Amino acid sequence: MKIQKTLCSLICIVLWGCNSNSSVITTSQISKNNTAIQDIDPMSQKGVLELMDLTSTWQINNLPHVMYIPGGIIEPLTTHNWVRATFLSGMMAYYDLTKDQEIFNYVDGLCQEVDYKLGERQRHADEFAIGRVYTDIFLVNRDPKVLEDMYERVDYIIDNPKRGPVVGWNGDNNWSWADALFMAPPAWLKLYTSSGKRKYLNEMDVRFWDTYDHLYSKEDHLFYRDDRFKWDKEGDVLKTENGKKVFWGRGNGWVVGGLVDMLTYTPGDFHSRKKxxxxxxxxxxxxxxxxxxxxxxxxxxxxxxxxxxxxFSASAFFCYAMAWGVNNGVLDKEVYLPHVNKAWSGLVKCINADGKIGYVQKVGSSPFALSENDTVEYGCGAFLLAGKQMHELLEQ
Known part of the structure; x- marks a missing residue:
């Protein structure tokens, strides 16, 4: 992958915020390989890299500057937004696989534009999604500036806790929904990895299991997205049209994506690791x-x-988490490898000739209809995470 920043692209960065008619951020020009998608072997290491290049190239050249939320809400989509952060997490996985400095420079450049800051909501888990990326950057360049804002934010929360079981469940105060377990815990855990300070590990752990107790169905072995769907609560419960429990695909994808980090970065002797x-x-x-x-x-x-x-997005997270388990001997290869290969093949069929990923459910908080043309960049981020694991799997 070749990423070339030019004077023109830098001008585009400045003008982007002022141009309300622009739907594409042209901060970089990426030269991808010329292999047609129909000629790519997705079950080869070379093919995996070609698919990661193809999809990331399309996504970089088609980054939107707003996101659409159900109910007709339109919000700015900046680097420290969780949507962008998920894509950049995938890009950092791509960098970790290839060690291509231009990929790192691209991600780091976007993060520099927001001065390595988190979003405005002080306690909201979504604001820590970019923290996953900042910690990955820090572990490469060891620049203390990268984590300054995140240390300050997490230290404040630790000193002024508003845990769900104590003050009540609310997204502005605590991790009250399933997606939060991908957004915040890995970033907090990596603060421990970066600093060696046990308080970040311990506080993350307490809050993770708070959310587990709040939303996990021990009967179904899945997470409710939030308490609207819990069958053991008082009052009305949201059900499917056929009267079944609602377990959101991407919501559970977020959770297992976060669990990969829990198992990757928690110390072997940590008391909750077995849990x-x-x-x-x-x-x-x-x-x-x-x-x-x-x-x-x-x-x-x-x-x-x-x-x-x-x-696509739920399937990519499931593929990522399952492939990681096979690679690391946590899952039985004989049992789970067929599921992983089947998932990867299914994901590849959702990519068009230009590298655009389809069938990605739009921003939301529950299941709803989608189409082949629907795409959001967190789908690409999840695919890149899965791609790294598939590349490793194909070495075996």
Whole structure:
């Protein structure tokens, strides 16, 4: 991958915020390989790299500057937004695989534009999604400036806790929804990795299991997205059209994506490590049982009839987490490798000739309908995370 920043592209950065009609951020020009997608072998290491290059190239050249939220809400989409942060997490995985300095420079350049700051909401888990990227950058360049804002923010929260079981569950105060377990815990955990200070590990751990107790169904081995869907709560419960429990595909994808980091970065002697592993194993077994014949999963995991169209982002996170488990000997290769290969093949079929990824459910908080043309950059981020694991898997 070749990324060339020019004077023209720098001018575009300045003008971007002023140009409300622009839908593409032209901060870089990427020269991708010329291999046609139909000629790529997705089950070869070379093919995996070509697919990662193809999709990341398309995504970089088509970064939107706003995001659309259900209800007609439009919000700016900046580097420290969780949507962009998820894509950049995938890009850092791509860098970690290739050690291509131009990939690192691209990601770091975007983060420099926001001065390595988190978003404005002081306690909200989404604001820490970019922290995953900042910690990855720090572990490469060891520049203390990269983590200054995050240390200050997390230290404040530790000193002024508003845990869900104590003050009540609210996204502005604590990790009250399933997605939060991808956004915040890995960033907090990597602060421990970066600093060696146990307080970050311990506080992350307490809050993670708070959310587990709040949203995990021990019967179904899946997470409710939030308390609207819990069957053990008082009052009305949201159900599928067919009266089944609602377990959101991407919501559980976020969780297992976060669990990979829990198992990667928690110390071997940490008291909760066995609990993280057991949770991961339970969820992987259930998720594998729900895989479609096409290798993909649906937005509503237990009621595929309601929304039968395959969904990319959840499937990519499941592929990523499952492939990681096989690579690291946590999952039985004989049992899970067929699921991983099937998922990867299904994901590749969602990529068009230009590298655009389709079938990505838009920003939301529950299952809903989607189409082949739907795409959001967190889908590409999840694909890059899965791609790194597939590349490693194909070495074996």
């Amino acid at each position: 993280y592993k057991q949770l991961y194993l339970e969820m992987m077994e259930e998720i594998a049982s729900l895989q479609g014949e096409d290798g993909m999963w649906r937005t509503s995991l237990l009621d595929v009839e309601q929304y039968p169209v395959k969904e």
